[in-house]
Amino acid sequence: MSRYIIDGHTHLGLESFIVDEIPKWKLKKPAFQVKMENTPEALLASMDRSGITRSAVFPFPLEEVDSIQANTYVLDNCRQHPERFIPFSLLDDEPERWIELGTNGFKQHFLLAPERFNAIEVYRPIERSGLPLVAHFSTGKALDEARTILDIAPDLTLIIAHMGRQVPNTGAGVLELAAALKDEPRVYLETSTVDDADIIKKAADIIGADRIIFGSDFPFNSDTWEESTLHELDTIYCSFKDEIVREKILYGNIQSLISVDSGNQQ
Numbered sequence: 657m658s659r660y661i662i663d664g665h666t667h668l669g670l671e672s673f674i675v676d677e678i679p680k681w682k683l684k685k686p687a688f689q690v691k692m693e694n695t696p697e698a699l700l701a702s703m704d705r706s707g708i709t710r711s712a713v714f715p716f717p718l719e720e721v722d723s724i725q726a727n728t729y730v731l732d733n734c735r736q737h738p739e740r741f742i743p744f745s746l747l748d749d750e751p752e753r754w755i756e757l758g759t760n761g762f763k764q765h766f767l768l769a770p771e772r773f774n775a776i777e778v779y780r781p782i783e784r785s786g787l788p789l790v791a792h793f794s795t796g797k798a799l800d801e802a803r804t805i806l807d808i809a810p811d812l813t814l815i816i817a818h819m820g821r822q823v824p825n826t827g828a829g830v831l832e833l834a835a836a837l838k839d840e841p842r843v844y845l846e847t848s849t850v851d852d853a854d855i856i857k858k859a860a861d862i863i864g865a866d867r868i869i870f871g872s873d874f875p876f877n878s879d880t881w882e883e884s885t886l887h888e889l890d891t892i893y894c895s896f897k898d899e900i901v902r903e904k905i906l907y908g909n910i911q912s913l914i915s916v917d918s919g920n921q922q
């Protein structure tokens with residue numbers, strides 16, 4: 657068991673940040689079967705149960721969420737728990753505002769919040785800042801959407817959420833995407849809700865274990881497995897037996913992309 661683990665994908669936020677009505681077609685999606693709320697207390701308790709040292713924390717990435725309230729909540733809670741939480745901000749039209757306020761990266765969800773900003777004007781400031789963008793792409797369109805971002809901002813660090821899988825809790829489409837992006841050195845794949853140790857291992861063989869990042873997507877999947885973060889961790893342990901490789905995936909790779917220090921690393 658690695659003694660230092662960074663979870664590269666968690667959510668924090670309150671349902672009160674959802675200020676617009678969510679259309680019925682969206683409510684049928686698997687993501688909405690979980691309450692769009694997670695408090696710092698609940699996240700810390702889950703991290704303690706699963707042995708997670710720190711978590712990258714994003715708001716719930718909905719178009720209907722007020723990004724100012726949601727991002728402010730994440731930043732405030734990260735300031736209160738600097739040893740445990742690493743703030744990421746929802747992408748909106750003002751990335752510079754969040755960079756100035758100390759965010760460590762951005763989160764974009766193409767399916768649930770497709771058009772809340774002007775792409776050309778937001779990707780370049782992120783590229784200049786050097787901070788990573790975590791992107792959850794539309795089903796089956798991961799390669800096109802990744803190429804669109806990289807055409808605008810070729811030096812942007814892109815972390816593809818869920819390894820770009822097309823169906824929750826499967827590896828569908830992951831190997832094809834890894835092969836198509838293997839020559840893009842700034843592209844990383846984050847492992848949450850893939851749930852396929854063999855596919856994760858094969859993807860690492862294609863793009864290199866240096867570009868795989870562990871994530872849980874907590875609190876999503878909490879109803880699927882009793883302790884979803886532990887389940888996601890088990891998958892990584894099944895995929896990778898080598899301790900040095902595990903440590904890269906469990907914290908080293910993401911740590912190299914963000915500015916948090918590792919002072920309390922064991």
Ligand SMILES: [Zn+2]
Pocket residue numbers: 665666667873876
């Ligand atoms: Zn997520």
